[in-house]
Each structure stands twice: as C-alpha cells, then as structure tokens.
Amino acid sequence: MLKKLKSAERLFLLIKKQFPLNVSSVSKGKIFNEMQRLVNDDPESWMSAISIWKNLLELDAKKDKLSQRDANPLKRKIEENDITNPKKLKTEQMQELQESRQCQLEKQMEEETVEQGDFLTNREKSQEAFQNDVVKAVDTPDQKDLTFRVSCRCSGAIAKTFTGQEVGRVIGIALMKQYGWKADLRNPNLEIFIHLNDIYSVVGIPVFRVPLASRAYIKTAGLRSTIAWAMASLAEIKAGAFVLDPMCGLGTILLEAAKEWPDVYYVGADVSDSQLLGACDNLKAAGLQDKIELLKVSVIELPLPSESVDTIISDIPFGKKFKLGKDIKNILQEMERVLHVGGTIVLLLSEDHHKHLQDCEQSGIPLNSKGSHTDEPGIEKCLNHGEKTDLSDTVSSSSEAISQGGLDKMPPFGSLVPMECYQVSLGRTDAFIYKYRKSHSLGLLQPGSSRPRAAAQQGRRLSWDPDRAPESQGNRLP
Amino acid sequence: MKLLTHNLLSSHVRGVGPRGFPLRLQATEVRISPVEFNPDFVARMIPKLHLVEVPKGPIEGYEHDEKFLRQMHHVLLEVDVLEGTLQCPESGRLFPISRGIPNMLLSDEETET
Numbered sequence: 001m002l003k004k005l006k007s008a009e010r011l012f013l014l015i016k017k018q019f020p021l022n023v024s025s026v027s028k029g030k031i032f033n034e035m036q037r038l039v040n041d042d043p044e045s046w047m048s049a050i051s052i053w054k055n056l057l058e059l060d061a062k063k064d065k066l067s068q069r070d071a072n073p074l075k076r077k078i079e080e081n082d083i084t085n086p087k088k089l090k091t092e093q094m095q096e097l098q099e100s101r102q103c104q105l106e107k108q109m110e111e112e113t114v115e116q117g118d119f120l121t122n123r124e125k126s127q128e129a130f131q132n133d134v135v136k137a138v139d140t141p142d143q144k145d146l147t148f149r150v151s152c153r154c155s156g157a158i159a160k161t162f163t164g165q166e167v168g169r170v171i172g173i174a175l176m177k178q179y180g181w182k183a184d185l186r187n188p189n190l191e192i193f194i195h196l197n198d199i200y201s202v203v204g205i206p207v208f209r210v211p212l213a214s215r216a217y218i219k220t221a222g223l224r225s226t227i228a229w230a231m232a233s234l235a236e237i238k239a240g241a242f243v244l245d246p247m248c249g250l251g252t253i254l255l256e257a258a259k260e261w262p263d264v265y266y267v268g269a270d271v272s273d274s275q276l277l278g279a280c281d282n283l284k285a286a287g288l289q290d291k292i293e294l295l296k297v298s299v300i301e302l303p304l305p306s307e308s309v310d311t312i313i314s315d316i317p318f319g320k321k322f323k324l325g326k327d328i329k330n331i332l333q334e335m336e337r338v339l340h341v342g343g344t345i346v347l348l349l350s351e352d353h354h355k356h357l358q359d360c361e362q363s364g365i366p367l368n369s370k371g372s373h374t375d376e377p378g379i380e381k382c383l384n385h386g387e388k389t390d391l392s393d394t395v396s397s398s399s400e401a402i403s404q405g406g407l408d409k410m411p412p413f414g415s416l417v418p419m420e421c422y423q424v425s426l427g428r429t430d431a432f433i434y435k436y437r438k439s440h441s442l443g444l445l446q447p448g449s450s451r452p453r454a455a456a457q458q459g460r461r462l463s464w465d466p467d468r469a470p471e472s473q474g475n476r477l478p
Numbered sequence: 479m480k481l482l483t484h485n486l487l488s489s490h491v492r493g494v495g496p497r498g499f500p501l502r503l504q505a506t507e508v509r510i511s512p513v514e515f516n517p518d519f520v521a522r523m524i525p526k527l528h529l530v531e532v533p534k535g536p537i538e539g540y541e542h543d544e545k546f547l548r549q550m551h552h553v554l555l556e557v558d559v560l561e562g563t564l565q566c567p568e569s570g571r572l573f574p575i576s577r578g579i580p581n582m583l584l585s586d587e588e589t590e591t
Contacts, residue, residue: 239518239519239522240518240519240521240522240523242486242526263516263518263519263522265482265519265523265526267483267486271583276579280577280578280579290511290513290514290555293479293480293482293483294578294579295479295483295487295579295580295582296579296580296581296582296583297580297582297583298583298584301490301582301583301584302490303487303488303489303490303582304486304487304488304490305486305488305499305528308486308526
C-alpha cells in the first residue's frame with residue numbers, strides 16, 4: 001500500500017529527530033559522545049521503532065504467504081525461511097489489504113520521512129485485526145540475532161569534521177553495545193539510516209530495501225519514475241484526453257501516467273529505433289500495450305493536425321545521453337501548434353534549456369505572476385512557501401521544490417502561458433519542470449506548418465460534448 | 479498501430495495542406511486482439527475522430543448506444559496493423575509501418591522550409 005506513494009523517493013520509520021549536533025567549538029571526542037547519546041539516550045523510541053519495523057516485515061511476509069498459497073503450495077516451505085530476504089519487500093504481490101485506515105500521506109515532490117504519530121499507531125491497530133486472519137505465525141529474527149548496518153550521510157558543517165564512515169562506525173559500536181546486534185555490511189536484517197546536517201539530526205529505518213522509485217511494472221526505466229509521475233500529475237490529465245509524449249524514449253512518463261489515469265489515449269513518439277523497441281518492451285511488460293501507441297516521428301515535424309492534442313508531457317533530452325539535434329524553440333513551437341487551446345504542456349528541462357528559453361523571449365503575453373488553480377495539495381504548498389520548507393520532516397536528497405521565485409524567470413512562449421516552474425534534483429544534476437497552458441489559438445494560417453483540421457468536420461452533428469458533460473468539468477480522474 | 483491512431487494522423491509533408499488527410503492505409507499484416515471494452519472511453523474518442531463522411535442516420539445519443547459503441551470499439555481499438563504502409567494522398571509519399579509502429583520521419587530535403 002505504501003508503494004502507492006508515486007512521487008516519494010524513500011520512506012523511513014523515524015526513530016529520532018533533533019537539533020543539529022553542535023560542531024563549532026567542541027572537541028571531536030565530545031561530539032562522538034553526543035552521537036552515542038543518539039543511540040543510548042532513548043531506548044524506548046528505538047524499541048518501538050524496531051518493533052514497528054518488525055511488524056511491517058511480518059506484514060509483508062504474510063502477504064506473500066497469502067498470495068503464494070494461491071500459486072504453488074510446494075513453494076511455501078522454501079519461502080518461510082526467507083522471511084528476511086530483502087527481495088521479498090520488493091515483491092510484486094502487494095495485495096490490497098482490507099485495512100480500515102486510509103494512508104493519508106501527502107504526495108509531495110519532496111522526500112518524506114513518515115511522521116510517527118498517526119500513521120504508525122494506525123498501522124498497529126490494523127495489524128492486530130489482520131493477524132487474526134493469518135494462519136501461521138512467522139519466524140522473525142529474535143532481538144539478539146539481528147544483523148544490522150549503519151548508513152550515514154553528513155552534510156553542512158558537520159561534514160567538514162567527520163566523514164560518513166566515522167559517524168557510522170561510532171553509531172554502529174554504540175548499537176552493538178546497547179543491543180547486542182551483530183554488524184553485517186553485506187546483507188543485514190536491519191538498516192539504520194542517519195542523516196546529519198545543519199538543520200537537523202535524523203535517525204531512521206528505511207521501510208523498503210529498494211527505493212520507491214523502482215517500480216514493479218517498469219522493466220527498464222529511463223527518466224526517474226518519481227519525476228515522471230510528478231510531471232504526469234501536474235499535467236491535469238482528464239478522462240478521454242489525448243496525451244502525447246513526442247520524445248518518449250523508453251516511455252517512462254507514459255507508463256506512469258497510464259497506470260494512474262487509465263481512461264486516456266496515450267501516444268508516444270521518438271526518432272530512435274532502439275528507444276522505441278525498449279518502449280515497446282516496457283509496454284508489454286507492464287501490460288499497457290493497448291493503452292499506449294507508439295510512433296516513429298520527429299518532434300519538430302509532428303504528423304498531427306493543429307490543435308488536436310489535449311496534453312503534452314515530455315522530458316527534453318539534456319544533450320548528455322541523447323543528442324538534441326533541434327533547437328528547443330522549434331520543439332516548443334511544434335508542440336504549441338498541435339496543442340488544443342486550454343491544453344497543458346509539462347516539460348522537464350535542463351539548466352541549459354532553461355537559460356535558452358529565458359533569453360529568447362517570444363512575443364508578449366504578460367506573465368502570470370500567480371499560477372492558477374492547482375489540484376494537488378503538495379504542489380500548492382510549493383507555490384505558497386516563500387522559502388524552502390522548514391524543519392518538517394524532509395530528508396533532503398532527491399527532490400526539492402523552489403517556489404514562486406522560479407515562476408518569475410519563466411518567459412511566455414507565443415501563446416503558451418507559463419503556469420508553474422519547479423526546480424528538481426535528478427541526483428547529480430538539477431532540472432526544471434515547466435508547465436504551460438495554451439491561452440489562445442495561433443491563427444489558421446502559418447507559413448508551412450499549420451494544417452487545419454479536415455474541412456469535412458464541419459459536417460459533424462454529434463450532440464454530445466464531453467467537455468461540457470458534468471462529470472468531466474475541470475476534474476482529474478480520482 | 480491501431481485504427482484510432484491512423485485516424486488522428488495527417489500528412490506533414492511540406493506544402494501539403496488539408497488534403498494531407500486521411501493517410502491511405504495499406505495493411506499487409508493485421509492482428510485482431512481483444513481489448514477490454516470501456517464504453518465511456520470509446521464515447522469520448524468519437525468526437526475526436528476526423529470523419530470524412532458523416533454517417534447518415536441517428537447520431538444523437540450515440541454514447542448510449544452500446545451496439546454502436548462496441549462496433550466502434552472493435553474497429554478503433556482491436557484492430558492492430560502490424561505491417562503495411564501509409565500514403566499521403568496528395569504527395570504520394572509512402573510511410574512504412576513496421577512491428578506496429580509507423581515510421582513517419584521525413585528526410586532532410588523534405589523538411590526544408
């Protein structure tokens with residue numbers, strides 16, 4: 001169920017969060033003592049976090065058992081002994097449990113650590129209910145037999161004095177003394193994650209062994225799936241829409257979108273045979289080959305009539321892995337042409353593209369300084385914050401959102417009005433997610449490139465207009 | 479390539495105007511595969527289609543006509559052209575379809591404005 005958090009990167013059970021360790025004038029030894037206190041001071045939070053972790057582990061293992069039972073009764077014996085096999089947690093058999101509680105975690109673009117309070121106590125309640133249904137008790141490793149590993153990340157002032165390894169070692173030794181666990185660097189039962197920086201010190205247990213970004217239904221990912229999902233959710237995909245990704249590569253964006261918004265017509269296009277083959281494979285592996293069509297076309301020469309597409313979402317090649325033969329301007333122009341008035345474009349741009357677009361201001365639509373309505377609570381948050389989000393539980397790593405400052409730098413492009421702009425981190429590089437809306441028609445005749453719809457359409461006398469049907473009034477699919 | 483896609487494509491050969499539609503389809507290998515019927519989805523696709531000939535007879539209320547929707551569903555979504563060609567009706571340019579994917583890349587001369 002937690003795997004339904006589509007744009008979260010990693011999920012942790014919070015053990016401890018407190019103010020940053022003071023590194024300024026204190027001796028190294030004292031700081032080591034402080035770190036040890038992270039472990040020793042509050043055994044209760046440690047114990048409760050670990051028991052919750054164990055419960056989650058059992059829950060997963062039991063789910064596997066339930067699903068295995070349908071499959072092959074012989075296999076079950078072998079599976080029992082593999083309870084702590086990390087691959088189990090990644091299993092594709094996440095069944096829908098009849099849980100009474102709703103997982104109300106916000107889908108933000110920032111990394112999240114789970115707030116202990118509500119979430120975890122609710123989880124425990126539902127687990128009790130669940131355990132009554134389960135046939136066999138599971139062998140979880142006893143307290144003393146736990147093997148563990150500490151992963152430590154340091155940044156900011158503390159990183160100048162300590163390396164991650166040193167800190168990891170100190171914490172590891174403290175844990176061994178306190179709980180008698182054994183360290184196993186290769187394949188531990190339990191992983192302890194520590195993050196020390198200028199804003200906070202956080203200790204937690206990762207809920208999943210594998211990052212949430214690795215999806216069961218995507219065979220070969222191109223773009224990071226969390227970003228792909230985030231872009232798709234920004235795009236306001238409505239039922240019955242025609243959604244195009246004119247540089248789809250391996251199709252990651254379309255896959256994420258089609259999984260979440262299925263009653264939509266998706267088309268992906270690319271110029272590369274190998275990418276299209278990869279995309280084809282991905283579609284088949286995900287079972288989405290009937291929902292997504294592929295074309296071998298160039299983004300600056302789209303064989304589509306003007307104003308025939310509702311939504312365009314695309315990751316513009318940065319030029320590092322794939323060469324962008326054409327200019328970003330030409331690309332945007334062609335996208336603008338095929339887009340319906342009122343349609344949205346969501347693009348992932350590199351810093352270079354971003355600069356390029358800023359330099360070439362196209363003819364003037366005054367800039368919307370406030371983005372218009374947003375559907376997602378997470379995104380609205382980003383637009384309203386004056387500064388970066390504060391001490392709320394964000395372990396900064398992959399994605400951070402910068403607020404309205406970004407929007408001011410977004411120039412309009414012809415009839416494309418910029419709505420939102422987010423800076424995101426792709427690990428080593430930064431990128432920008434741009435969202436545009438087409439505000440008006442380009443006029444029927446543009447030299448060479450405009451192809452108005454077939455005149456025969458005027459003969460249409462269809463009475464039902466999906467855009468005016470009540471259920472599709474400005475709503476996305478639930 | 480499903481027929482729904484074929485219906486939404488038009489020729490982008492330079493200089494070709496509205497007569498670049500529809501692309502003439504010549505299929506050499508076709509696969510018919512069942513696709514889950516979603517009447518709502520089909521009904522929403524129908525207004526997007528570029529109908530060269532408007533069928534005579536009752537059009538109003540088509541979205542509730544299940545038989546009609548099932549027929550459209552079959553034609554648009556269950557017929558997959560695996561191999562064949564698309565031809566621009568005006569310029570005569572041929573675009574091959576291979577493994578279900580139409581190749582509509584224009585050569586450099588053709589894209590010359």
